Amino acid sequence: MPFDPESLKYDANGLIPAIAQDFASGEVLMMAWMNAESIQRTLDSGQVTYWSRSRQAFWAKGETSGHVQKLVEFRIDCDRDCLLLKVDQTGPACHTNRRSCFYTVVQNGDEVITAAPMSA
Template sequence: MSLDPKIADRLKRSGDGLVPAVVQQHDTGEVLMLAWMDDEALHRTLTTGRATYWSRSRGEYWVKGETSGNVQFVRHAALDCDGDTILLKVDQRGPACHTGTRTCFDDDVLPVIEGS
């Protein structure tokens, strides 16, 4: 099986065939991480209910939590208006970040002057 052509036709992929996936906690809206998907990873995610990504560094698919136990159960998936970003809303069990923090955005908060 492969990704539904109606979905595949809407995707705008990078030069290496990938689309960024923004991952949020489904009930709080907390942004957990950003990962990469190709057609197969998105197909696996939509048909299993488990978040599956393409690892650019390892060159292989990975199911979030398969080795760590920190799984992501998918509750909602959507494409943005341009078809170049995927939004996954998940039920995150345990830390989302490989460093052990709740999100991948916990450690490096940047100073900013708030606009008005």
């Protein structure tokens, strides 16, 4: 059956959460938002493209930093309201220059930073 981006369940703003996961290691890299057009751009080009809520514009991951995400696998959850993008990540995924955006762990009521920024 052909995939139709309009078959997904978007929020009131036409957006759906997308989790990026390293296809080789399984590490969760980041979460961002997509809309039907950014999904289609991603599927057509193979380069992951998100929707930036702050800029109200498309954001091809790595277009300015060079830290590109190449799509390996596109998955839809059972409720069709969240995406899992298995990617080949070049460099850090996080804007803080860390491999993953999920580098803060709450332990015993304290926030602990578990990863330093990657060197240039």
